[in-house]
Amino acid sequence: MKTLQIVTSAYRCNIEEQDDPVVWISQAMKAAGAELHLLLEGGAVNYAVRAQDASGLSFGGKAQTQPPRIEDDLRRLLDKGAEVYLVQDDAEARGLEHADMLEGVKGLSRAELPRFFGRFERIWRW
Amino acid sequence: MAKKHLTLVMMDAPFENARTVSALRLIDAALRRGHDVTVFAYEGAVSLTFAKQAPHANAVHGRDAVQEDHPLPKDWIAALMGAAGRHGGQLEWINCGLCVDERGVGEAIPGAQRGSPADLWKAAEASDNTLVIGTR
Numbered sequence: 001m002k003t004l005q006i007v008t009s010a011y012r013c014n015i016e017e018q019d020d021p022v023v024w025i026s027q028a029m030k031a032a033g034a035e036l037h038l039l040l041e042g043g044a045v046n047y048a049v050r051a052q053d054a055s056g057l058s059f060g061g062k063a064q065t066q067p068p069r070i071e072d073d074l075r076r077l078l079d080k081g082a083e084v085y086l087v088q089d090d091a092e093a094r095g096l097e098h099a100d101m102l103e104g105v106k107g108l109s110r111a112e113l114p115r116f117f118g119r120f121e122r123i124w125r126w
Numbered sequence: 127m128a129k130k131h132l133t134l135v136m137m138d139a140p141f142e143n144a145r146t147v148s149a150l151r152l153i154d155a156a157l158r159r160g161h162d163v164t165v166f167a168y169e170g171a172v173s174l175t176f177a178k179q180a181p182h183a184n185a186v187h188g189r190d191a192v193q194e195d196h197p198l199p200k201d202w203i204a205a206l207m208g209a210a211g212r213h214g215g216q217l218e219w220i221n222c223g224l225c226v227d228e229r230g231v232g233e234a235i236p237g238a239q240r241g242s243p244a245d246l247w248k249a250a251e252a253s254d255n256t257l258v259i260g261t262r
Binding site for chain 1 (some may be wrong): 135137142168169181242243244246248250253255256258260262
């Protein structure tokens, strides 16, 4: 059951969870044998930017030691055979260039999406 | 109409927004037609079945707790589980176990099970369709 996970709501609870819940559940389901691929849309295109650093948070001296590392999580998904796409128009609107992005992430124009969606049996939009 | 199996993923915490009620409406409609429904509660949605939810009085409404009759998601879900059986279907409710632990809401109503993303994938594979209702 080829399924596309569309990540639309980004940076929602990443600090508390130390990951993105949709990327996390995709990894967990992939480990359970799921055939899943990811499309980053809207603000979520920023997940593919290399060298993000969310470290350094501390409240009242209680430091976070394992900040989210979305780039690494996406890389692990790619390594497990998932395809990761982003909406190129959304990346360009945010001034993000191809060179800023994690290797292996593919860009799609918004105009290409309807045909692209046809490749999947199910589409889950988060 | 042939019996269907639908899976829903819910993600919002209770008492936050209309998406939760909309999801319950969809579940209710499916169960009334005798279909089977699996819900995978993820992140804040695991609190929907927390057994310690409690009604309260509402001074602004000028009503005591009995008059206010505050609806609690756990009661709606328990009612939906009961309704499922009466209509010949079933409502399977799976809470993401790690999400439960994070929030300390392990005391769930009877019928709410603890599970993992693997259970979601299994349910989705066995379902006619799956609807994700994510947090925005």
